[in-house]
Amino acid sequence: MGNWNRDLRESSTWELLRRCCSLSMAAHQSPDAPFLLDWFPSSFSSPPPSPAYAIFAFPGSWSAADWLSEQVSDDPFGSCEVDGDLFPSLMTVFRSVPAVVHAGFLRCFRRILQDSALRAEASILFSCFASVHQVKLRPFPGKVDRALNCKRQIVFTGHSSGGAISALAAIWLLDSLKLHDSQDFPLCVTFGSPLVGNDVFTNSLLREGWSCYFLNFVMNFDIVPRILLAPFRSIKKDLQAILHLLFSKWSCFSLSFVENSQLATFFATILKNSQDITTKRACMLMRCTNPLLQTFTSFTQLSPYRPFGAYVFCTMGGSLLMVTNSEAVLQLLFHFLQMDYEQKVEEVADRSLNEHLLYEAEVQKSFKIPDIVHLDNLQAVPLSLRNAFSKEMQLLGILFRDLGLSADARLRLCAIGEQENQRERNQVTVDETRSKIEDAMKFLKEYQEKCKNRGLGYYDTFKLQKHYDDFDANVKRIELAGLWDQIVEMLKRCELPGKFESRKEWVELGTSYRRLVEPLDIANYYRHAKNEDTGPYLLKGRPSRYTYTQSWLEYIHRMDMGSCPDSCFWANVEELCIDTNNGKLYFELKDRITELEKQAEAWHSQGLLSGDVFLGESTFLKWWKTLPQEHRSKSHIRRYIDAKVLKRLDVPPFDDARKGASVGVRSGELPVETPVKGPYG
Known part of the structure; x- marks a missing residue:
């Protein structure tokens, strides 16, 4: 049966x-x-x-x-x-x-x-x-x-x-x-x-x-x-x-x-x-x-x-x-x-x-x-035999x-039927937006490739907003935010059929959207210094469209709550940059720094973190250069950093750096730079 x-x-x-x-x-x-x-x-x-x-x-x-x-x-x-x-x-x-x-x-x-x-x-x-x-x-x-x-x-x-x-x-x-x-x-x-x-x-x-x-x-x-x-x-x-x-x-x-x-x-x-x-x-x-x-x-x-x-x-x-x-x-x-x-x-x-x-x-x-x-068809419940x-x-x-x-009971059943039908209509509307979401994401993926070719990276190029296509990317970000906010609010209010949350194609689309677009939201948040008024992005500024799609993925795959924060990488980088610039000592931040490097290595090896994170002019690498010499010399993420940059910093190359070249950044992509002396030496 x-x-x-x-x-x-x-x-x-x-x-x-x-x-x-x-x-x-x-x-x-x-x-x-x-x-x-x-x-x-x-x-x-x-x-x-x-x-x-x-x-x-x-x-x-x-x-x-x-x-x-x-x-x-x-x-x-x-x-x-x-x-x-x-x-x-x-x-x-x-x-x-x-x-x-x-x-x-x-x-x-x-x-x-x-x-x-x-x-x-x-x-x-x-x-x-x-x-x-x-x-x-x-x-x-x-x-x-x-x-x-x-x-x-x-x-x-x-x-x-x-x-x-x-x-x-x-x-x-x-x-x-x-x-x-x-x-x-x-x-x-x-x-x-x-x-x-x-x-x-x-x-x-x-x-x-x-x-x-x-x-x-x-x-x-x-x-x-x-x-x-x-x-x-x-x-x-x-x-x-x-x-x-x-x-x-x-x-x-x-x-x-x-x-x-x-x-x-x-x-x-x-x-x-x-x-x-x-x-x-x-x-x-x-x-x-x-x-x-x-x-x-x-x-x-x-x-x-x-x-x-x-x-x-x-x-x-x-x-x-x-x-x-x-x-x-x-x-x-x-x-x-x-x-x-x-x-x-x-x-x-x-x-x-x-x-x-x-x-x-x-x-x-x-x-x-x-x-x-x-x-089954509650909306068609007859209020009287003459209506049947x-x-x-x-x-x-x-x-x-x-x-x-009673007639009151029948009227209530009709209202329940209308609610059920409205959920089905909402699902049709949401399904119709899928092509719009995919088209906008396709544009942002092409924009991401252009940023890599410029030698600066997706996150930092968007944050600086110096080119016309940066503006266009921001428009797509806002369009996608509106579409996903609407979907998430419908889910919160139970305005979609119960089985919608188990549809794997939407879970996968939500995950792709979060990993592609959340870095842009983080860049926009810190570009406008919203953290000064609102607080850190992860504590006060993260939209529910990202927390929901992350929870969605974790639930479907039975992961622990909060175990897939890969799209929040740049928010952690920005907060470490702020704490460093505000004079916090290395030993105060050591645990957070070590955890961030472990995450960067793991996510990069899984294909969840792009290689442009390790480009010479990226926000991440600029901050990493300010870390103490001893820390940089032992860090495992050296394997992903260009050899010329490491040489300028007097940092020995990682033993397996050449083996990992296929997942790292190719030598010769980066401009030669003068070593940066940060607060940690």
């Missing part, structure tokens, strides 16, 4: 989902076991039957301590940042802001991950993958290894909070498999699961293309998927009693554990908080300018949790509604919980708990004759009418 979005209409998929649902409910009644494992089909023939699955079902937690997370999080909603080592993909590209997840569920998953039962079996898969793909994998728990080694597709599943744990397990495995070409991506299906993470969590899955591996079944009135929309202090008093009731065996199911008024208060609290957050999100979607919105937000605590993956809403009539847009799911979680005027709060609250334990019966019934309505022109929209309109979905 590839993913849920593509395979949900196949009969074999329903058979798998029935098995997952049954195993999840079995785990529900086995909370002491860390997980249940089912091989489906059970045959272990070689080769295995196709398709073949290993289903891991996680039990939910029925302790309020795990839900409230008071011992591990001070946040009113029990959230904490994810561990970057465990979930390296769950972060923003810009500034690597980690996703926020429910601290209690994360702690439960860590316990399961560290459990000795999971590591009991030998890691055959690890040795196979290490030899075939030659990549260092993090060790997998033993039973997951065994399942993969048996050529079984992993399926993680769970009911209630067990579903949240299964989602974390799936992301953990997806992250582990990301570094090689395996197509055996795990699947995850949950039943009545609470929410798990925030916007960053959801957007990270979209960016990685993993959302299609997650499927969440929700009964219309099930209260559990909505619980985390309320702050814990508002439900703390009643939560343990509610969880005790939900854990009860079906045969013992009774409201005698909880008073009707207590249950009604619990339900009303969650409904109110759901309304608060969905109303705010709807106002943001519709560009509401009412100042009351800001006032409301300032004193109201809103849940950070958001839906992710595909949601299948199960109606009591047997129809299934599938929704993949996170914002639409959030709105439906609230609007499907609405009551008729004739209904009492106590009745709906009672139903909201009953439905949490009816998944197996209801879902199994639905699976006999799958009747799925896909809510296509057959699909008529079916959707009838379903919404039967579910009692």
